[in-house]
Amino acid sequence: MALARQARRNGTKAAIREGNEKAILAAAEEVFADYGLAGATTSRIAVAAGIPKANLHYYFPTKEALYRRVIEDIFNIWLEAAASFDDCDDPVEALTQYIHIKMDISRTHPKGSKVWANEIIQRAPMIQDYLETTLREWTASRIAVIEKWIAEGRIAPIEPRYLLYMIWATTQHYADFGHQISTLNGDRDLSEAQFAKAKETVTQIILRGIGAIP
Amino acid sequence: MALARQARRNGTKAAIREGNEKAILAAAEEVFADYGLAGATTSRIAVAAGIPKANLHYYFPTKEALYRRVIEDIFNIWLEAAASFDDCDDPVEALTQYIHIKMDISRTHPKGSKVWANEIIQRAPMIQDYLETTLREWTASRIAVIEKWIAEGRIAPIEPRYLLYMIWATTQHYADFGHQISTLNGDRDLSEAQFAKAKETVTQIILRGIGAIP
DNA sequence: AAAAATATTGACCAATCGGTCAGGTTCGTT
DNA sequence: AACGAACCTGACCGATTGGTCAATATTTTT
Structure with missing residues:
Protein backbone atom coordinates (compact mmCIF):
# COMPACT_ATOMS: atom_id res chain seq x y z
CA MET A 1 0.00 0.00 0.00
CA THR A 62 -5.37 -14.82 -12.29
CA LYS A 63 -5.53 -15.55 -8.58
CA GLU A 64 -3.69 -18.81 -9.20
CA ALA A 65 -0.76 -17.07 -10.90
CA LEU A 66 -0.38 -14.80 -7.90
CA TYR A 67 -0.63 -17.72 -5.53
CA ARG A 68 2.08 -19.58 -7.38
CA ARG A 69 4.45 -16.65 -7.12
CA VAL A 70 3.93 -16.46 -3.36
CA ILE A 71 4.77 -20.15 -3.01
CA GLU A 72 7.80 -19.95 -5.27
CA ASP A 73 9.17 -17.14 -3.13
CA ILE A 74 9.06 -19.03 0.18
CA PHE A 75 10.40 -22.16 -1.47
CA ASN A 76 13.43 -20.27 -2.78
CA ILE A 77 14.08 -18.81 0.65
CA TRP A 78 14.18 -22.32 2.08
CA LEU A 79 16.45 -23.56 -0.69
CA GLU A 80 19.00 -20.87 0.06
CA ALA A 81 18.91 -21.78 3.73
CA ALA A 82 20.15 -25.21 2.81
CA ALA A 83 23.58 -23.94 1.88
CA SER A 84 24.74 -24.79 5.39
CA PHE A 85 24.90 -28.41 4.33
CA ASP A 86 27.48 -27.59 1.71
CA ASP A 87 29.43 -25.00 3.61
CA CYS A 88 30.86 -27.31 6.21
CA ASP A 89 31.58 -30.95 6.66
CA ASP A 90 31.04 -31.21 10.39
CA PRO A 91 27.58 -32.63 11.27
CA VAL A 92 27.27 -30.67 14.51
CA GLU A 93 28.09 -27.38 12.86
CA ALA A 94 26.10 -28.05 9.69
CA LEU A 95 22.94 -29.23 11.44
CA THR A 96 23.11 -26.55 14.11
CA GLN A 97 23.30 -23.90 11.45
CA TYR A 98 20.56 -25.47 9.33
CA ILE A 99 18.17 -25.79 12.25
CA HIS A 100 18.89 -22.25 13.40
CA ILE A 101 18.34 -20.80 9.94
CA LYS A 102 15.10 -22.72 9.50
CA MET A 103 13.88 -21.56 12.90
CA ASP A 104 14.73 -17.98 11.99
CA ILE A 105 12.80 -18.24 8.75
CA SER A 106 9.79 -19.49 10.71
CA ARG A 107 10.08 -16.31 12.74
CA THR A 108 10.65 -13.90 9.86
CA HIS A 109 8.42 -15.52 7.21
CA PRO A 110 5.60 -17.27 9.05
CA LYS A 111 3.03 -16.34 6.42
CA GLY A 112 4.92 -17.86 3.52
CA SER A 113 5.43 -21.04 5.52
CA LYS A 114 1.70 -21.20 6.17
CA VAL A 115 0.84 -20.83 2.51
CA TRP A 116 3.24 -23.65 1.71
CA ALA A 117 1.80 -25.86 4.45
CA ASN A 118 -1.70 -25.25 3.18
CA GLU A 119 -0.70 -26.21 -0.32
CA ILE A 120 0.94 -29.46 0.79
CA ILE A 121 -1.99 -30.36 3.05
CA GLN A 122 -4.26 -30.04 0.04
CA ARG A 123 -1.97 -32.36 -1.94
CA ALA A 124 -0.08 -29.69 -3.84
CA PRO A 125 -2.59 -29.08 -6.61
CA MET A 126 -0.56 -26.13 -7.88
CA ILE A 127 3.08 -27.01 -7.27
CA GLN A 128 3.41 -30.75 -7.63
CA ASP A 129 6.09 -30.18 -10.29
CA TYR A 130 8.31 -28.48 -7.70
CA LEU A 131 8.05 -31.43 -5.38
CA GLU A 132 8.96 -33.87 -8.11
CA THR A 133 11.96 -31.99 -9.41
CA THR A 134 13.71 -29.48 -7.17
CA LEU A 135 12.65 -30.84 -3.80
CA ARG A 136 13.34 -34.43 -4.80
CA GLU A 137 16.87 -33.62 -5.97
CA TRP A 138 17.61 -31.46 -2.98
CA THR A 139 16.50 -34.19 -0.57
CA ALA A 140 18.50 -36.90 -2.29
CA SER A 141 21.70 -34.89 -2.11
CA ARG A 142 21.29 -34.08 1.59
CA ILE A 143 20.48 -37.68 2.42
CA ALA A 144 23.79 -38.59 0.77
CA VAL A 145 25.61 -36.16 3.07
CA ILE A 146 23.96 -37.60 6.17
CA GLU A 147 24.74 -41.14 5.06
CA LYS A 148 28.37 -40.17 4.74
CA TRP A 149 28.35 -38.90 8.32
CA ILE A 150 26.89 -42.20 9.44
CA ALA A 151 29.45 -44.19 7.48
CA GLU A 152 32.21 -42.17 9.12
CA GLY A 153 30.72 -42.93 12.52
CA ARG A 154 30.16 -39.28 13.34
CA ILE A 155 26.47 -39.74 14.06
CA ALA A 156 24.33 -42.73 15.03
CA PRO A 157 22.92 -44.92 12.26
CA ILE A 158 19.48 -43.39 11.98
CA GLU A 159 17.41 -43.26 8.80
CA PRO A 160 18.42 -39.93 7.19
CA ARG A 161 15.12 -39.04 5.53
CA TYR A 162 13.19 -39.30 8.78
CA LEU A 163 15.73 -37.05 10.43
CA LEU A 164 15.15 -34.48 7.71
CA TYR A 165 11.40 -34.71 8.11
CA MET A 166 11.83 -34.20 11.83
CA ILE A 167 13.84 -31.04 11.29
CA TRP A 168 11.34 -29.69 8.78
CA ALA A 169 8.36 -30.52 10.96
CA THR A 170 9.80 -29.12 14.15
CA THR A 171 11.12 -25.87 12.74
CA GLN A 172 8.13 -25.09 10.52
CA HIS A 173 5.80 -25.86 13.43
CA TYR A 174 6.85 -22.55 14.98
CA ALA A 175 5.45 -20.76 11.93
CA ASP A 176 2.48 -22.92 10.93
CA PHE A 177 1.24 -23.56 14.47
CA GLY A 178 2.41 -20.22 15.80
CA HIS A 179 -1.09 -19.29 16.82
CA GLN A 180 -1.44 -22.40 18.97
CA ILE A 181 1.94 -21.73 20.54
CA SER A 182 0.97 -18.15 21.32
CA THR A 183 -2.31 -19.25 22.84
CA LEU A 184 -0.46 -21.69 25.09
CA ASN A 185 1.87 -18.84 25.99
CA GLY A 186 -0.93 -16.73 27.45
CA ASP A 187 -2.01 -15.20 24.13
CA ARG A 188 1.40 -13.65 23.49
CA ASP A 189 3.93 -14.39 20.82
CA LEU A 190 7.07 -16.02 22.13
CA SER A 191 9.52 -13.39 23.36
CA GLU A 192 12.99 -13.22 21.89
CA ALA A 193 14.32 -15.05 24.94
CA GLN A 194 11.65 -17.74 24.74
CA PHE A 195 12.26 -18.25 21.06
CA ALA A 196 16.01 -18.53 21.64
CA LYS A 197 15.31 -21.14 24.28
CA ALA A 198 13.08 -23.06 21.88
CA LYS A 199 15.81 -22.97 19.26
CA GLU A 200 18.36 -24.26 21.74
CA THR A 201 16.03 -26.99 22.99
CA VAL A 202 15.23 -28.20 19.48
CA THR A 203 18.88 -28.18 18.43
CA GLN A 204 20.06 -30.01 21.54
CA ILE A 205 17.43 -32.74 21.40
CA ILE A 206 18.14 -33.45 17.75
CA LEU A 207 21.94 -33.36 17.99
CA ARG A 208 21.94 -35.51 21.11
CA GLY A 209 19.25 -37.68 19.58
CA ILE A 210 21.44 -38.65 16.65
CA GLY A 211 24.50 -39.09 18.84
CA ALA A 212 26.37 -36.10 17.43
CA ILE A 213 26.92 -34.69 20.91
CA PRO A 214 27.03 -36.51 24.26
CA MET B 1 -22.80 -43.14 0.78
CA THR B 62 -24.70 -24.67 8.45
CA LYS B 63 -21.35 -25.56 6.92
CA GLU B 64 -19.64 -24.14 10.00
CA ALA B 65 -21.58 -26.43 12.35
CA LEU B 66 -20.48 -29.43 10.34
CA TYR B 67 -16.90 -28.20 10.27
CA ARG B 68 -16.87 -27.77 14.01
CA ARG B 69 -18.04 -31.35 14.55
CA VAL B 70 -15.24 -32.67 12.36
CA ILE B 71 -12.67 -30.75 14.37
CA GLU B 72 -14.13 -31.79 17.71
CA ASP B 73 -13.90 -35.41 16.65
CA ILE B 74 -10.18 -35.38 15.83
CA PHE B 75 -9.42 -33.33 18.93
CA ASN B 76 -11.14 -35.90 21.14
CA ILE B 77 -9.19 -38.70 19.51
CA TRP B 78 -5.95 -36.90 20.38
CA LEU B 79 -7.08 -36.28 23.93
CA GLU B 80 -7.71 -39.96 24.50
CA ALA B 81 -4.27 -40.77 23.14
CA ALA B 82 -2.79 -38.74 25.94
CA ALA B 83 -3.79 -41.25 28.56
CA SER B 84 -0.33 -42.78 28.24
CA PHE B 85 1.00 -39.94 30.34
CA ASP B 86 -1.20 -40.97 33.24
CA ASP B 87 -0.94 -44.70 32.83
CA CYS B 88 2.70 -45.01 33.77
CA ASP B 89 5.31 -43.09 35.62
CA ASP B 90 8.35 -44.11 33.60
CA PRO B 91 9.38 -41.46 31.05
CA VAL B 92 10.73 -43.96 28.52
CA GLU B 93 7.60 -46.04 28.59
CA ALA B 94 5.20 -43.08 28.73
CA LEU B 95 6.81 -41.12 25.90
CA THR B 96 7.36 -44.17 23.72
CA GLN B 97 3.71 -45.04 24.00
CA TYR B 98 2.56 -41.46 23.43
CA ILE B 99 4.71 -41.02 20.34
CA HIS B 100 3.62 -44.37 18.94
CA ILE B 101 -0.05 -43.64 19.48
CA LYS B 102 0.25 -40.19 17.91
CA MET B 103 2.08 -41.67 14.92
CA ASP B 104 -0.63 -44.29 14.55
CA ILE B 105 -3.32 -41.63 14.58
CA SER B 106 -1.48 -39.80 11.82
CA ARG B 107 -1.71 -42.99 9.83
CA THR B 108 -5.33 -43.81 10.61
CA HIS B 109 -6.79 -40.28 10.70
CA PRO B 110 -4.71 -38.13 8.36
CA LYS B 111 -7.72 -36.18 7.13
CA GLY B 112 -8.83 -35.07 10.57
CA SER B 113 -5.31 -33.98 11.37
CA LYS B 114 -5.23 -31.91 8.19
CA VAL B 115 -8.47 -30.17 9.03
CA TRP B 116 -7.08 -29.31 12.45
CA ALA B 117 -3.82 -28.04 10.96
CA ASN B 118 -5.71 -25.87 8.51
CA GLU B 119 -7.77 -24.37 11.29
CA ILE B 120 -4.71 -23.54 13.40
CA ILE B 121 -2.81 -22.09 10.44
CA GLN B 122 -5.73 -19.74 9.89
CA ARG B 123 -5.60 -18.71 13.55
CA ALA B 124 -8.39 -20.90 14.82
CA PRO B 125 -11.32 -18.69 13.85
CA MET B 126 -13.78 -21.42 14.82
CA ILE B 127 -12.24 -23.25 17.77
CA GLN B 128 -10.24 -20.71 19.73
CA ASP B 129 -12.31 -21.60 22.81
CA TYR B 130 -10.94 -25.15 22.69
CA LEU B 131 -7.37 -23.90 22.67
CA GLU B 132 -7.96 -21.61 25.61
CA THR B 133 -9.67 -24.18 27.80
CA THR B 134 -9.14 -27.88 27.14
CA LEU B 135 -5.81 -27.69 25.33
CA ARG B 136 -4.37 -25.19 27.80
CA GLU B 137 -5.27 -27.36 30.79
CA TRP B 138 -4.06 -30.52 29.12
CA THR B 139 -0.72 -28.96 28.28
CA ALA B 140 -0.17 -27.57 31.76
CA SER B 141 -0.75 -30.94 33.38
CA ARG B 142 1.65 -32.77 31.04
CA ILE B 143 4.31 -30.13 31.52
CA ALA B 144 4.04 -30.79 35.24
CA VAL B 145 4.68 -34.48 34.66
CA ILE B 146 7.74 -33.77 32.54
CA GLU B 147 9.07 -31.32 35.10
CA LYS B 148 8.78 -34.03 37.73
CA TRP B 149 10.85 -36.36 35.56
CA ILE B 150 13.49 -33.66 35.26
CA ALA B 151 13.49 -33.00 38.99
CA GLU B 152 13.99 -36.71 39.62
CA GLY B 153 16.92 -36.69 37.21
CA ARG B 154 15.31 -39.21 34.89
CA ILE B 155 15.61 -37.01 31.82
CA ALA B 156 17.84 -34.07 30.91
CA PRO B 157 16.74 -30.57 31.94
CA ILE B 158 15.12 -29.48 28.70
CA GLU B 159 12.21 -27.03 28.46
CA PRO B 160 9.13 -29.29 28.64
CA ARG B 161 6.80 -27.27 26.41
CA TYR B 162 9.24 -27.27 23.53
CA LEU B 163 9.59 -31.02 23.85
CA LEU B 164 5.83 -31.34 23.58
CA TYR B 165 5.73 -29.11 20.52
CA MET B 166 8.44 -31.24 18.96
CA ILE B 167 6.44 -34.41 19.50
CA TRP B 168 3.28 -32.83 18.11
CA ALA B 169 5.05 -31.38 15.10
CA THR B 170 6.96 -34.52 14.22
CA THR B 171 4.11 -36.98 14.58
CA GLN B 172 1.46 -34.83 12.91
CA HIS B 173 3.86 -34.11 10.05
CA TYR B 174 3.29 -37.66 8.82
CA ALA B 175 -0.39 -36.81 8.36
CA ASP B 176 -0.34 -33.15 7.35
CA PHE B 177 2.65 -33.42 5.02
CA GLY B 178 1.90 -36.97 3.98
CA HIS B 179 1.64 -35.96 0.37
CA GLN B 180 5.14 -34.48 0.38
CA ILE B 181 6.49 -37.59 2.08
CA SER B 182 4.82 -39.81 -0.51
CA THR B 183 6.20 -37.73 -3.35
CA LEU B 184 9.71 -38.06 -1.91
CA ASN B 185 9.06 -41.79 -1.64
CA GLY B 186 8.55 -42.17 -5.37
CA ASP B 187 4.86 -41.24 -5.35
CA ARG B 188 3.94 -44.06 -3.01
CA ASP B 189 2.64 -43.97 0.52
CA LEU B 190 5.09 -45.25 3.09
CA SER B 191 4.87 -49.02 3.38
CA GLU B 192 4.13 -50.59 6.73
CA ALA B 193 7.82 -51.36 7.14
CA GLN B 194 8.86 -47.83 6.23
CA PHE B 195 6.34 -46.34 8.58
CA ALA B 196 7.51 -48.61 11.39
CA LYS B 197 11.06 -47.46 10.72
CA ALA B 198 9.96 -43.82 10.84
CA LYS B 199 8.21 -44.44 14.15
CA GLU B 200 11.32 -46.06 15.56
CA THR B 201 13.60 -43.30 14.28
CA VAL B 202 11.43 -40.57 15.74
CA THR B 203 11.11 -42.31 19.08
CA GLN B 204 14.82 -43.01 19.36
CA ILE B 205 15.94 -39.51 18.47
CA ILE B 206 13.58 -37.94 20.97
CA LEU B 207 14.28 -40.34 23.83
CA ARG B 208 18.03 -40.15 23.31
CA GLY B 209 17.71 -36.41 22.76
CA ILE B 210 16.27 -35.84 26.22
CA GLY B 211 18.74 -38.25 27.81
CA ALA B 212 16.11 -40.84 28.71
CA ILE B 213 18.11 -43.57 27.01
CA PRO B 214 21.87 -43.75 26.32
C1' DA C 1 4.46 18.20 -29.19
C1' DA C 2 2.28 14.33 -30.63
C1' DA C 3 2.05 9.56 -30.97
C1' DA C 4 2.79 5.10 -28.70
C1' DA C 5 3.04 2.38 -24.76
C1' DT C 6 1.97 1.51 -20.27
C1' DA C 7 -0.80 2.06 -16.08
C1' DT C 8 -5.41 2.93 -13.71
C1' DT C 9 -10.20 2.28 -12.65
C1' DG C 10 -15.50 2.10 -12.13
C1' DA C 11 -18.91 -0.53 -13.90
C1' DC C 12 -20.26 -4.74 -15.19
C1' DC C 13 -21.19 -10.00 -15.84
C1' DA C 14 -21.68 -15.02 -15.75
C1' DA C 15 -20.95 -18.56 -12.50
C1' DT C 16 -21.18 -20.40 -8.07
C1' DC C 17 -22.20 -20.45 -3.32
C1' DG C 18 -24.77 -21.35 1.29
C1' DG C 19 -29.02 -21.76 2.64
C1' DT C 20 -34.46 -21.89 2.30
C1' DC C 21 -38.89 -23.81 1.52
C1' DA C 22 -43.01 -26.06 0.11
C1' DG C 23 -44.66 -30.34 -0.75
C1' DG C 24 -43.97 -35.12 -0.61
C1' DT C 25 -42.57 -39.76 1.56
C1' DT C 26 -41.60 -42.90 5.32
C1' DC C 27 -41.79 -44.33 10.06
C1' DG C 28 -43.54 -44.70 14.92
C1' DT C 29 -47.51 -44.65 17.97
C1' DT C 30 -52.01 -45.27 19.27
C1' DA D 1 -55.95 -47.59 10.09
C1' DA D 2 -54.97 -43.12 10.96
C1' DC D 3 -52.50 -39.44 12.70
C1' DG D 4 -48.28 -36.83 13.96
C1' DA D 5 -43.41 -36.70 13.74
C1' DA D 6 -39.33 -37.27 11.37
C1' DC D 7 -37.09 -37.50 6.97
C1' DC D 8 -36.32 -36.26 2.00
C1' DT D 9 -35.61 -33.26 -2.07
C1' DG D 10 -36.14 -30.32 -6.53
C1' DA D 11 -36.49 -25.78 -7.32
C1' DC D 12 -35.28 -21.52 -6.03
C1' DC D 13 -32.80 -17.01 -4.24
C1' DG D 14 -29.86 -13.24 -2.68
C1' DA D 15 -25.02 -12.56 -2.14
C1' DT D 16 -20.40 -12.97 -3.54
C1' DT D 17 -16.77 -14.24 -6.61
C1' DG D 18 -12.97 -14.07 -10.35
C1' DG D 19 -12.35 -11.82 -14.16
C1' DT D 20 -13.39 -8.36 -18.26
C1' DC D 21 -13.64 -4.08 -20.63
C1' DA D 22 -13.93 0.45 -22.33
C1' DA D 23 -12.54 4.80 -21.05
C1' DT D 24 -9.06 7.61 -18.94
C1' DA D 25 -4.53 9.12 -17.18
C1' DT D 26 0.37 9.01 -17.08
C1' DT D 27 4.95 8.16 -18.83
C1' DT D 28 8.12 7.18 -22.66
C1' DT D 29 9.58 7.54 -27.29
C1' DT D 30 9.82 9.74 -31.63
Missing part, protein backbone atom coordinates in the same frame (compact mmCIF):
# COMPACT_ATOMS: atom_id res chain seq x y z
CA ALA A 2 2.52 2.56 1.12
CA LEU A 3 4.90 1.05 -1.38
CA ALA A 4 2.46 1.39 -4.24
CA ARG A 5 1.71 5.01 -3.46
CA GLN A 6 5.36 5.89 -3.11
CA ALA A 7 6.12 4.26 -6.43
CA ARG A 8 3.29 6.20 -7.97
CA ARG A 9 4.81 9.43 -6.68
CA ASN A 10 8.25 8.25 -7.66
CA GLY A 11 7.29 8.20 -11.31
CA THR A 12 9.18 5.88 -13.58
CA LYS A 13 7.31 2.96 -15.07
CA ALA A 14 9.86 0.46 -13.83
CA ALA A 15 9.59 1.75 -10.28
CA ILE A 16 5.80 1.73 -10.44
CA ARG A 17 5.77 -1.85 -11.60
CA GLU A 18 8.27 -2.96 -8.95
CA GLY A 19 6.49 -1.14 -6.17
CA ASN A 20 3.06 -2.45 -7.08
CA GLU A 21 4.19 -6.03 -7.53
CA LYS A 22 5.92 -5.95 -4.16
CA ALA A 23 2.84 -4.51 -2.46
CA ILE A 24 0.57 -7.08 -4.10
CA LEU A 25 2.85 -9.99 -3.21
CA ALA A 26 3.09 -8.91 0.43
CA ALA A 27 -0.68 -8.51 0.65
CA ALA A 28 -1.27 -11.82 -1.11
CA GLU A 29 1.07 -13.70 1.24
CA GLU A 30 -0.88 -12.40 4.20
CA VAL A 31 -4.35 -13.06 2.80
CA PHE A 32 -3.48 -16.52 1.46
CA ALA A 33 -2.01 -17.45 4.85
CA ASP A 34 -5.11 -16.25 6.69
CA TYR A 35 -7.79 -17.64 4.38
CA GLY A 36 -6.23 -20.30 2.13
CA LEU A 37 -6.29 -20.28 -1.65
CA ALA A 38 -10.04 -20.75 -2.01
CA GLY A 39 -10.93 -18.47 0.89
CA ALA A 40 -8.73 -15.61 -0.25
CA THR A 41 -10.49 -13.13 -2.52
CA THR A 42 -8.70 -10.96 -5.04
CA SER A 43 -10.74 -8.07 -3.75
CA ARG A 44 -9.38 -8.56 -0.22
CA ILE A 45 -5.83 -8.80 -1.50
CA ALA A 46 -6.31 -5.64 -3.52
CA VAL A 47 -7.61 -3.74 -0.50
CA ALA A 48 -4.63 -4.94 1.56
CA ALA A 49 -2.31 -3.80 -1.22
CA GLY A 50 -4.04 -0.43 -1.46
CA ILE A 51 -5.09 -0.71 -5.09
CA PRO A 52 -8.33 -1.41 -6.98
CA LYS A 53 -9.06 -5.02 -7.81
CA ALA A 54 -8.93 -4.36 -11.55
CA ASN A 55 -5.40 -3.06 -11.15
CA LEU A 56 -4.34 -6.22 -9.35
CA HIS A 57 -5.55 -8.26 -12.30
CA TYR A 58 -3.50 -6.04 -14.56
CA TYR A 59 -0.32 -7.25 -12.83
CA PHE A 60 -1.39 -10.82 -12.07
CA PRO A 61 -3.98 -12.09 -14.55
CA ALA B 2 -23.10 -46.86 1.14
CA LEU B 3 -23.82 -46.27 4.79
CA ALA B 4 -26.65 -43.90 4.11
CA ARG B 5 -28.29 -46.20 1.63
CA GLN B 6 -28.00 -49.17 3.94
CA ALA B 7 -29.49 -47.21 6.79
CA ARG B 8 -32.32 -46.16 4.54
CA ARG B 9 -32.97 -49.79 3.74
CA ASN B 10 -32.49 -50.77 7.35
CA GLY B 11 -35.43 -48.65 8.29
CA THR B 12 -35.58 -47.35 11.83
CA LYS B 13 -35.39 -43.59 12.29
CA ALA B 14 -32.51 -43.88 14.73
CA ALA B 15 -30.51 -46.00 12.31
CA ILE B 16 -31.24 -43.63 9.46
CA ARG B 17 -30.05 -40.67 11.47
CA GLU B 18 -26.95 -42.46 12.68
CA GLY B 19 -26.07 -43.73 9.23
CA ASN B 20 -26.55 -40.40 7.53
CA GLU B 21 -24.64 -38.42 10.11
CA LYS B 22 -21.76 -40.86 9.89
CA ALA B 23 -21.72 -40.67 6.10
CA ILE B 24 -21.86 -36.88 6.14
CA LEU B 25 -19.09 -36.58 8.73
CA ALA B 26 -16.81 -38.91 6.80
CA ALA B 27 -17.45 -37.03 3.58
CA ALA B 28 -16.97 -33.68 5.29
CA GLU B 29 -13.66 -34.72 6.83
CA GLU B 30 -12.36 -35.65 3.41
CA VAL B 31 -13.61 -32.55 1.60
CA PHE B 32 -12.50 -30.13 4.33
CA ALA B 33 -9.04 -31.73 4.32
CA ASP B 34 -8.76 -31.46 0.55
CA TYR B 35 -10.16 -27.95 0.07
CA GLY B 36 -10.14 -26.13 3.40
CA LEU B 37 -13.16 -24.61 5.10
CA ALA B 38 -13.74 -21.89 2.51
CA GLY B 39 -12.93 -24.09 -0.45
CA ALA B 40 -15.18 -26.93 0.62
CA THR B 41 -18.72 -26.70 -0.74
CA THR B 42 -21.73 -28.25 0.91
CA SER B 43 -22.72 -29.53 -2.50
CA ARG B 44 -19.43 -31.42 -2.84
CA ILE B 45 -19.76 -32.87 0.63
CA ALA B 46 -23.31 -33.96 -0.13
CA VAL B 47 -22.24 -35.71 -3.32
CA ALA B 48 -19.43 -37.49 -1.43
CA ALA B 49 -21.96 -38.56 1.19
CA GLY B 50 -24.40 -39.74 -1.46
CA ILE B 51 -27.28 -37.48 -0.49
CA PRO B 52 -28.85 -34.28 -1.89
CA LYS B 53 -27.49 -31.02 -0.57
CA ALA B 54 -30.81 -30.07 1.00
CA ASN B 55 -30.70 -33.26 3.04
CA LEU B 56 -27.25 -32.41 4.33
CA HIS B 57 -28.62 -29.11 5.60
CA TYR B 58 -31.39 -30.99 7.32
CA TYR B 59 -28.80 -32.72 9.52
CA PHE B 60 -26.27 -29.92 9.81
CA PRO B 61 -27.89 -26.49 9.47
